[in-house]
Amino acid sequence: MKIISLLPGATETLCLLGLADQLVGISHACDFPAGIQHLPRITSPNIQLGSSSQIDDQVSAASKAGTSLYELDMQTIRMLNPDLIVTQDLCNVCAVSPADLRSVAAELEPAPEILSLDADTLETVFSDILLLGQATQTARQAEHLTQSLTERLQTVKDRANSVPERPSTVLLEWLEPPYTAGHWTPTLIEIAGGRDLLGHANQKSQTISWETLYKSQPEKLMIACCGYSLPQMESELRSAAIRAKLHPLSCVRGNELYLIDGAAYLNRPGPRLVEAAEILLSILHPEINNPRLPKAGWSQFTLT
Numbered sequence: 001m002k003i004i005s006l007l008p009g010a011t012e013t014l015c016l017l018g019l020a021d022q023l024v025g026i027s028h029a030c031d032f033p034a035g036i037q038h039l040p041r042i043t044s045p046n047i048q049l050g051s052s053s054q055i056d057d058q059v060s061a062a063s064k065a066g067t068s069l070y071e072l073d074m075q076t077i078r079m080l081n082p083d084l085i086v087t088q089d090l091c092n093v094c095a096v097s098p099a100d101l102r103s104v105a106a107e108l109e110p111a112p113e114i115l116s117l118d119a120d121t122l123e124t125v126f127s128d129i130l131l132l133g134q135a136t137q138t139a140r141q142a143e144h145l146t147q148s149l150t151e152r153l154q155t156v157k158d159r160a161n162s163v164p165e166r167p168s169t170v171l172l173e174w175l176e177p178p179y180t181a182g183h184w185t186p187t188l189i190e191i192a193g194g195r196d197l198l199g200h201a202n203q204k205s206q207t208i209s210w211e212t213l214y215k216s217q218p219e220k221l222m223i224a225c226c227g228y229s230l231p232q233m234e235s236e237l238r239s240a241a242i243r244a245k246l247h248p249l250s251c252v253r254g255n256e257l258y259l260i261d262g263a264a265y266l267n268r269p270g271p272r273l274v275e276a277a278e279i280l281l282s283i284l285h286p287e288i289n290n291p292r293l294p295k296a297g298w299s300q301f302t303l304t
Contacts, residue, residue: 001136004042004082008263009270010117011036013129014086016145016271017138024080028070029227032264032272040080044071052225052236053176074104082112084135088269119269121202122184126150128269149274152292153191156277159288160193167284168195170213171222173262175242178213179205181224184273185266192280194220214248221251222283224262230297233259243303252303258283261297 004025005011011030014023020035027043030036046069077085085101105111115135117128126146133142169189171181181189186199197216198208205226225233236242237259246252260266260283265276279298282290 001084002080002082003136004077004080004085004112005030006043006085006087007117008032009125009268009272010086010088010128010132012268012270012272013132013145014136017133017136017141019136019138022136024082025076029263040073040076042073042076044073045069046071052174072101072104077104078107081108084113084115086115086117086132088117117269120183120204122187122273125184125269125273129271145271149271152274153277156274156281157191159290160191160281160285163193163285163288166193166195167219168197168216169220169222169284170198170216170218171196171224171266172213173205173224173226173267175223175225175236177207178210179226180208181205181266184269185224188266188273188277188280189284192277192284194280194284210245217249218251220256220258220283221246221249222258222260222280224260224266226267227263228261229263230259230261230299233262234299234301237301237303246303255300255302257301257303259299259301264297265294 001022002024003014003019003022005014005023006027008027008030011023011026012032014020015033015036023036023039025040025042026036028041028045085105087101101114105114113135115131117131119125119128126149129146130142133139171185171189173179173181180198182200182203182205186196186201189196197218198212200206223233225236251257260279265272265279275294278290278292279294281288282293
């Protein structure tokens, strides 16, 4: 089977299912695992990198104009002639939608299957792993993978439940404007033993005002900007304007500000959400021994 994956989380899942050798094309955002980096990139972004406010302006302008955020390499898709194309229809900022693929798929003979994975909750992330398994004749491997991930999450939950305190927290997925986390993230925070003050489980991320954030006064603030690596977020926090906006929070002044690699751990509906839960557990409950804690991809940040 020849597979094109335009969804980073699906690419990670396919590799865990033993299908890395069947991947023939990936999106510009697929960066994990390292062994797939040589594959052709089927998409390219129409927005330029910059600060969170500059990116937000570009996304808003594209939305108003009705233009696409991505270019789809039709010629390469025709050349690869895939059997399966994996995409999503949940967020037009995250990946190419099925509508963008219909015209090129109709030109191929035979037409490839287009599988849209639209997980917006932790439960549906696991359901999508099973769907990928069914579509790629790896159903048994997908069942084993979901069982393993579920067991790891239960371990995180059990460790968190051993401590009576549940620190209050806010996790921001964007800074200019500030967005609170939605979808699966508030559920992960609850599993890891925290209280999400502003996030809404199983709903879209929502913009808030800085005043709303100040009124909440969480004990811990976490930032995992969508699509940002850790160095990108550290660069963002060097902005004097951002630092001034974060300074009124007592948790920030008290050195309870944490950065998490959003692109790797929290923004993608895929297997590494379990690693995100393990990171969250260590941030929320540093007193708990956490042997599976990822050593990279997150940091405690001091705002000086």
